[in-house]
Amino acid sequence: MNKFAALKPLQKLSPYLNWMLMLSISVLGFIGLKLLSNPERLAILGLSSLMVLGVMGSWRWCWFGLQLLRSRIYLNWVFARWRRRANRIPVTNLPPLCIVAPTFKEKPWITERVFLAIAQEAKSLTQPVTLVIVTTEPEIVAIRELLKSEDPDSRFVNLIAIADPGGGKRKALADGLRELARLNLPPETIVALMDGDSVISPGTLRKCLPFFEMFPKMGALTTDEMPIVVGSYLFSEWLHLRFCQRHLYMCSHSLSQKLLCLTGRFSLYRSEAALDPTFADVLENDKLDDWLWGNFKFLSGDDKSTWYWVLQRGYNLLYIPDVMVYTIETISGSFVDRAYQNIRRWSGNMLRNGNRAIALGPNKTGWFIWYCLLDQRLSIWTSLIAPGLLLIYFFQTNWTAMAIIWSWILLSRPIMLAIVFWGRESHLKPIHLPILLIAQWSSSLIKVWTQMNLAQQKWSNRGNQSQAVAGSRWERWAKTTTSRFLVVSQMFSFVIFLLCLSKVVNPIQDLPGLWWNSQVLAQPPITQIIEAIDRGILPNDGQDDSAPLQALINSLPSKGIVQINLPIGEIDLFRPIEINRSNTIIKGQGMGRTILQAHFSRKLAEAVILIRPRFSKTLLVSQNKVKNIQLRSFTLLQMLSKTASGLDGIVLENVLHAEIKNLDLEKIGNHSLILRKSEDINSEYVSINSSR
Structure with a gap:
């Protein structure tokens, strides 16, 4: 007792400590940006990228x-005014309610909480609630007992049970609606569709039903949600984050009296819509005719199907932000796998229905909602810019650019989280920052794949249902290959965009440069000719x-082919000639006409002409190889006496591709021609007359 009593002050203080920690992270990001904001560091990103x-x-x-x-205007002004009007409507004036609640092999404690909450809420109305359950026989018996314990005389709940052999949630909902359609209900009846793991909070029905009286053109409404997760702390915090984000955006959308979705956990519809035969048909057999995958049936996303049906027929839609429905999730196995399956399913439902909703046009959906649908497509790619640039800068070891991006993330994301969690029952925690980043980036990658694979569906937490590509073996191969090509093409284009932003490539300069290089390479190289006598x-x-x-030779440009023409006559060399440059031609006017006369001994150098790479004094090694050397049309002559220490004539060391033509090597003391680690040396018409 004393131990738990001592923990209570800490539990009360914990939310404030979390907020202070998130504020500290944001301040840290601001300090980082401040330190990195000088022009020299920002220049690393480039003006165009910035x-x-x-x-x-x-x-x-x-x-x-x-x-x-928009969300604050709706929540604090518009909806607040509506709520005051709704509260003034007497409970006796509220329309009758029917609930369709399919459930299949849920845990008994979940079933108990769900249906006891319905029975307790039914007592707040003056007319009995018609409850249609579609489930297995054992569960029907259990639910009857639960309702009997709360409502022994069936004064508040009229139960209709339909045995479900496991045909899936869509079929169960459709069967329940068809059963209601046979009851000849009053036209003002409201129909609620809900999951078997959703618990409505006290006051839900009393707070929701008046809006159907207030807004005759409203076809459906949905409510706020709160997760109850058993088995995974991370999954719980992820859902808390998602539902807080959902609340902000739903409030904004509801200002236009349109929504982007109607949750399958708990939504209410006018009977004129829900009991329309086509409504149940869409629920059971909703299909999409896709240009790539053809005509295929939706596996999950019943709430998206009903949303599209209502939106297509011009009904208004509302979000009731002060009504909470608790959704129970039990997690076993890998959190990562369950989160991936959920994101893939949610993303697929959003993309499959979003495409046809966009096709309705802004006059049907409303301009703001229509742009929101477009933004769902755009945000797939904009969310990947930051992680993409971080990867590129990491491989470039550009730590400054990475620090700038991370500082911005640390500054902005805690502020965004603080806004999202403000005024919510869920508590902001530091763990939400990495969850936000990972969820945002990974969901965008999943959407990139999913938007090109709309027909491939899986619903792992509803009996592990799945749907693959239809057609013959060849058709499946063609569709899958096309899908992969489109995914790779989109990702390749996006990577090129990121490389442009990071200045790795510059198409404006690189493409003309490639064209120019191709033109230059297609032309024969130009040889620059220098007359030695002019130098x-x-x-x-x-x-x-x-x-x-x-x-x-030393002053020659580093690139290009250069030919030095030696004059006719005797050229006196008192020191060796060394050639370190590739693409060099030494040409005389013919053997016996241009004569190079060496007047030094081996004490000064080993050879008259040395051709080798430049020697690095720092690395103590030769650099690369000398390529494309030509020696032509002259005589090389040693002028010292026979008793002097003899020279070698020409030494080629680390040379690749050389031509030695029309040379006369006279009175060379040692070796006339030496090749060391050289390849592809061609010698023609070389006369050797050694002095030894």
Whole structure:
């Protein structure tokens, strides 16, 4: 007792500590942005990327701000006025109510809570509630006993039981509605469709039914929700987050007296709509004629089917924000797998019905709701921009750009969560931040796949139902291959967009550059010709020509083919000539006409002409290979006496592709031509007259 009493102050303080922690995370993000906001760091992202990200960020936040503003107007002014009007309607003036509640092999404690709540709520009305249950025989017996314990004389609940052999929720709902249609009910009757795991809170019926009296054009309404999850803390917090987000957006949509969905957990309909034969037909056999997958039946999403039916016929739809329905979820097994299956199912239902709702046009749906339907498609991709850029910057090791994005996320997302959870029964917790990011990013990826695979459906928590691609083996292969191609094409286009944002590629520059390069490569390379005599290499003057020749070679541009034409006459070399540059041609005027005379010994260098890569003093290794060297049409002559230490003539070291043509190597002391680690060397018409 004392232990639990001591914990109570901490439990009361916990929500405030969570809010302070979320505020601290937001402040941390602000500090990060402040530290990274100088122009030098922002320049890493680039002006164009900053502009695009700024425009898209402003658009998304303005859209969120508009939804928030509309929701507050609806909640605090519009609906508050409606609620005062609704409370003034006497209970005796409320229309009769029928409830269709299919259930199938639910846990007994869940069934007990669900149907006892219905019986207790029925006592708040002056007319008995007609309850149609569609379930198995043992469950029918159990529910009869529950209702008898709460309403022994059946004064408040008139039970109609239909045995369900397991035909699925859609068929169960349709059978229940057809049973009601045979009862010749008053035209003002209201029909509620609800799940067998949803518990209505006290006052639900009394608060909802007056709106059908107030708004004759309203065809249906739905309520707020709160999860009760057994078996997974993370799944529970994820649903709390989802329902808080749902509440904000439903309030905004209801300001237009239209909605984007009617939850299957608990929604109310006018009997003129719910008991229309086509309504039950759509519930049981709703289909979509898709350009790729053909005509296929919906497996789940009965609430989306009824929503589309009501929307198509021009009815108004309302959200009642002050009525809570508790939905019970029991989780066994992997939380990740269950969350994935739910997201895939919800996303598929949204995309399958959203396409045909958009086709109705804004005059039928209302302009705001019609744009909301379009935004559901756009937000699939905008939600992936941040994680996509983070991945690219990670592989680029661009930590500054990653820090800027993470700082923005840490600043903005806690603020968004604070807005979403404000005034809710659910408590804001730090765990909601990673759940929000993971759920947002993963659901977008699932939607990318799902929008091209609408016919592939699975409902794991309703008997593990599934529906695959129809058709022959070849048809299935063609449809699946096309679907995969479209998914990959969309993802590839999106990745290119992200690479442009991150400045990895620039199509405006890269595409013309590729075209120009292809044109250049298609043309033969241009050879630049330099006359050595114009660069101070004068024959027959007895002066050292090695210095100006070496300076000329060293001054050549790093790219392009260059040919040095040596003049006729004797060119005196007092130092060796070294060629480190690729694509170099040394050409004389013919053997015996252009004569290179070496006036130094081996003490100065090992050879007269050395062709090798430039030596790196820092790495102490040669860099790469020298490529495409040509030596043509001259005589190489050693002028020292035979007793002097002999030179090698030409040394090629780490050379790839070389031509040695029309050379006369005279009186070379050692080796006339040496090849070291060289490949593809072609020699033609080379005369060797060694002095030894």
